[in-house]
Structure formats: C-alpha cells, structure tokens
Amino acid sequence: MAVTMVKKQAGLTGNSAVAYAMKQINPDVCAAYPITPSTQIMEDFSSYVADGKVDTELITAESEHSAMSACIGASAAGARVMTATSSQGLALMWEMLYIASGLRLPIVLANVNRALSAPINIHCDHSDSMGARDSGWIQIYSETVQEAYDNLFQAVRIAESEKVLLPVMVCLDGFITSHAIENISLLEDAEVSQFVGGYKAQHPMLDTDNPVTYGAMTLPDSYIIFKHQQSEAIGRAKDVVVEVGKEFGNRFGREYGLMEKYRLDDADVAIVILSSAAGTTKVAVDELRAKGKKVGLLRPRLFRPFPFKEIADALKSIKAVACLDRVDSFSGFGSPLFNEIRSTLYEFEKRPKVINKIFGLGGRDYKVKDAVGVFEELLKIAETGKVETLIKYITL
Amino acid sequence: MNMGKMKDLPIGGVITEGGTAHEYVTGGWRKLRPVLDKDKCTDCLICWVMCPDSAIIVEDGKMVGFDLEHCKGCGICAEECPDKVKAIKMEEETG
Ligand code: SF4
Ligand code: SF4
Numbered sequence: 001m002a003v004t005m006v007k008k009q010a011g012l013t014g015n016s017a018v019a020y021a022m023k024q025i026n027p028d029v030c031a032a033y034p035i036t037p038s039t040q041i042m043e044d045f046s047s048y049v050a051d052g053k054v055d056t057e058l059i060t061a062e063s064e065h066s067a068m069s070a071c072i073g074a075s076a077a078g079a080r081v082m083t084a085t086s087s088q089g090l091a092l093m094w095e096m097l098y099i100a101s102g103l104r105l106p107i108v109l110a111n112v113n114r115a116l117s118a119p120i121n122i123h124c125d126h127s128d129s130m131g132a133r134d135s136g137w138i139q140i141y142s143e144t145v146q147e148a149y150d151n152l153f154q155a156v157r158i159a160e161s162e163k164v165l166l167p168v169m170v171c172l173d174g175f176i177t178s179h180a181i182e183n184i185s186l187l188e189d190a191e192v193s194q195f196v197g198g199y200k201a202q203h204p205m206l207d208t209d210n211p212v213t214y215g216a217m218t219l220p221d222s223y224i225i226f227k228h229q230q231s232e233a234i235g236r237a238k239d240v241v242v243e244v245g246k247e248f249g250n251r252f253g254r255e256y257g258l259m260e261k262y263r264l265d266d267a268d269v270a271i272v273i274l275s276s277a278a279g280t281t282k283v284a285v286d287e288l289r290a291k292g293k294k295v296g297l298l299r300p301r302l303f304r305p306f307p308f309k310e311i312a313d314a315l316k317s318i319k320a321v322a323c324l325d326r327v328d329s330f331s332g333f334g335s336p337l338f339n340e341i342r343s344t345l346y347e348f349e350k351r352p353k354v355i356n357k358i359f360g361l362g363g364r365d366y367k368v369k370d371a372v373g374v375f376e377e378l379l380k381i382a383e384t385g386k387v388e389t390l391i392k393y394i395t396l
Numbered sequence: 397m398n399m400g401k402m403k404d405l406p407i408g409g410v411i412t413e414g415g416t417a418h419e420y421v422t423g424g425w426r427k428l429r430p431v432l433d434k435d436k437c438t439d440c441l442i443c444w445v446m447c448p449d450s451a452i453i454v455e456d457g458k459m460v461g462f463d464l465e466h467c468k469g470c471g472i473c474a475e476e477c478p479d480k481v482k483a484i485k486m487e488e489e490t491g
Contacts (some may be wrong), residue, residue: 104408165407203410211414218409225402233407322444 007068008186014145014177017184018084018110018170019044021152023054024192027108028079028199031059031070035089036122037174038112042084053218064089068096075105076214078204080156083107086174090128095136100167101136102230103214106159106199107167109137110152113275114174115362123363124174126274126327136230138168138237139304141274141327143260145182147301148172150254154189156196157244163236165202173276175363195251211284234305241302258307258312260299261288261314267296269388270315272337273324274300276365277359284371295375296390301338308344315345319382322374326360334358334391353381356391362393400465415465423451426469430462436483443473443484 012020019041022030030049032042049058055072061067064085075081087092090111102105111129114122129139133156138158142148148170155168172178187195203212218226240395242257264270271281278299288295298314300307301354315321316353323342324336345351357374360366374394381387406412439459444452451467453460463471476486 101407103410203406203412210412213411213414214408214417216411222402222405222409225405226407229405229407296443 006252008184008188009183011181011183012145012149013040013179014148014179015040015112016173016181017145017182017198018152018172018174019048020186021149021192022082022110023048023194024082024187024189025082025153025156026054026193027056027082029057029059029071029074030083031061031067031081032083032085033061033064033067033073033089034063035086037114037178038084038086038089038110040111040178041110064092065093065096068093068100071107072096072100072103072105075100075107075201075269076103076204076272077206078201080160080199081105081107082109084110084112085388086112087122087128090132091116097132097135097137097167099215102226104165104233105167106156106165108152108155108159109167109169109346111169111171112178113171121362124175124176124276124326125361126325126364127172127361128169129169130327130329132169133304133336136166136234137304138164138234138241138302140168140170140302141300142177142239142290143275143278143299144172145172145177145180146184146254147225147256148177149184149305150248150252151187151256152352153192153195154241154244154248154256158237158240160199161237161240161244164233164240166230166233166237166327171275176276184275185254190251225245238302238305238307242270256301256338257311257348258302258310259314260297260301262297262299264296264298264314264318266294267318268294268382269296269320269322269375270318271322271324271371271374271378272298272300272315272341274303274326277324277326280366280368281371284375287368288372288375293375293379303336306340306344308340309385311341312344312348314350315341315352316350318352320355320378322355322357322378324357324359324374326358328358328393338391353385353387355381355389357394358392359395366395368396415419421465422464423463423465426464426467427489428471429489430465430469430471430473430484431487432459432461433485436481438478438481440478440481442478446476448472454457455466460484460490465481
C-alpha cells in the first residue's frame, strides 16, 4: 500500500474499523453469531443498528451455521449481505460456505483469524481461513487495520462485479490486528457510497413477477458445467481485484494490488508471509539491508484466486525463498503458501530453492529475531545451494 | 427450460423461470396406479385436497382423472375417498 493522501484520522482497533466500514457500506442484511476475537465487530455494528445509523436488518442467529444460512437466503433474495466470524465459527459455517460460492452469492465476510481447537486457543493463526481455502470464496489477507478497513469496501465491489459474483472473505489477524489500535485514515460516508454503489441482484428471489429457483438438484449431465463456470469466475476475480485496487488508489490515495513487494527487486533471498507478520519481517529486512544483505519480502494480499503468474514473476530470479505459514495443513508436505509457491515455480528451469517454516500457531510470538534467523538460513542456502531442512516449525 | 446449450446455463444453477416442476416428469417410478370409477365418484374433491402431488385433475369443479406423469401411486387418494364411495382403486402397474 502506498499512502499518498491522509484525511480524517482516527485511532481504531481492527474490529472497530471493520464495523465502521460496515456502517458506511450500510448493507441490507447482516446475520451473525459472536465469537472471539471477531465479537466486537458485530457488537459495534449492532449499536449502529440500534441507533438507527444504518438501515440494515440484523439477524442474531443461534449459530454460525445458521448465520451463514441466513446470509445465503438474504443474498438470494437480492440483498447486499455482510457478516463476520472467527475460528470455530468459520468452521461451523463450512457446509454453507460452499453453498454461498456455488450459488454465486456475493456475500462479504470479515474473518478475524484465530486458531482452531483442540487444544482450545483464541489467538491468531490462519488455520480457520486456510481450511476454507478451497471453498470457492475469494480470500484477501490484510496486514494492518487500515488495510482491513480499506479491503472491506473493495471486497463489496469485487464480490458484486458482474465478471465475478462470488463471496469474498477479508482476513485480518486476531488480536494482533483486531484488538490493536492504529491511527487510520477514514473515508467520508459519501465517498463510500459512491465507491461501492448500489447493488442490483441478477435473479432476486423476492421478485415475484420473475420467479426463480435457487438450490435445485443437478445431475451428472450438468453439475460439472456449473463448477466450470465457478472456476472461470474465480479466475477472472484476479483482474477485478487489480482494477478495484487501482480505482481505490486513484480515489482515496491508497492503492492495493495482488501483493506487496518490500525491497524485493534486487534481493537474493526472500520471505513470503501473509498479514500482520509481514510488518515484523520488514523490520528484519531493514536491519539486514543496513548490513548490506540483499533480503526482501513478498506479502501476497490475494490468496484465492492464487495469482500464481504474478507471484512466480516476482520470485523467479531470487536464489532462496522461505514461505512462512501461520498454519500447518498436516499434509506432511508443508503448508498452503509453501505448496502453492513451490508448485508455481516448478515451471521455471532456473528456480529458487523454496523452504517452509511453520510459525506463530495459536498466537505464539513471531519476533524480528525469528525473521532474521530465517534470512540467515536463506543466505546460507543461496551461497551453498544446499537445503538442510525443507519443512520446519519455528518459534517453538 | 432448454438444457440444450450447457455453456449458457444460468450461473449458480439458478432456474430462471417459474413452474418448471411441471415439465419434469416424475411419475415413472410408480408401482401402483390409481383407477377411477367415475360412476361412483361424487366430486367431493377430497382426493384433490389430499393428493400430495397435485396429480388429481379437476375441470369445472369435477374430478376427471389423474395426471399420471406426476402421480407417484402413493394411494392417499384411494384411502381418503369417503368410505361410502370408494371410487378409486389402486392397481399394479404392468408396463
Ligand atoms: S396415488 Fe397418490 S399421487 Fe397419485 S393421484 Fe393418488 S394421491 Fe395423488
Ligand atoms: S374423493 Fe372420491 S368421491 Fe371425492 S372426488 Fe375424489 S374420487 Fe370422487
């Protein structure tokens, strides 16, 4: 994100900023069930509803499964729909996540990343949203409170784009981003409504003059056709994310793309990492750069669809890359970022060595020295061409 | 709905018109077939009310027969036809 303009400033937590963005978007329906660390989003938002600041119909469901079900019904009815959750809440929505994407409903969900039980833990890691990475939802990961706030508006536009029509999950790190106060720049309500515009569903169920059926059975002659359409749509979302991020930048002075590159262009080695931990890594980059080491960082912002071409272009001439996953997918062969990036680079004859570090599960601290340690290992790999351990837990 | 051009199917599997259930013939797996004895029938239309499949055909307020493309052969109409009348009999499908 390149900031070129600063306006109305406010110190807000990630949760309050997301709730404030939702207030400015003023969706038709919100259905939710509270769960730590995302609770404050709906708590703040329900105050906006109670105070008449929004026109939203707030549905307080009895579980996340019901919350997502209500979101799906409302979206099929033709409403603009938003919700928020975390961890077990997202897990309980699982079955319905696939229905939202399969029915092509542009619901926007703020997911405050938190570890999954057991053992029970309320702190940040990415096991919740990474588990849902193949559910057909677009996934955008936010580094900061400002970015989480800005991503919400863009998510509405991306989801509702005629080229896409898919649900979008905006992820921010539990506690680290959701509960930390950051001084951010807010948009005016009018700017928001101009940017997000109105929503007109293509086939609203409440249009009784043009009756439609949602959720009909499809047999082997047609199911694959709908999945193919869905697959092409999520592929198209990549360009829409770029277009919307550019337009946002032109209007409000903060431009967003598929990824953020930090001192990467001339780097010999790089760390690839999502969300707030990128901030810590940048400090390590600066420290090592001051000592003359050519290190850099790549922070994917869009994880689904995975912008494999652009990421490969950014990494192909680096000598050694470490993918830092705040999740273990228990595949026995590394975690999601590692799997995607290693596979992406396979098509190049000359490609970087790629290693995987699993870090920070359940909110375990990831410190500058941890990032420095990874960079030092990478510099050694770059020099010798030898990888000692391909996949390893750090911050243990 | 025309399923001819698969590629042009509305996204999300949405069916974009109403009343399409009528076109979908579901009576194929019926084992028993309702047969009406019109001489006995009093046109009370209890069968029309009770049929779970809207498969009783009524014209000008009179029971005239069954929509066998949708009748599942459940026998509810025969059961519900008043005891004094019993104008519907269920018979084995032979075809
Ligand atoms: S047999 Fe069942 S489905 Fe068929 S007409 Fe009678 S009540 Fe309706
Ligand atoms: S219930 Fe029996 S008597 Fe009444 S309309 Fe139907 S067939 Fe005729």
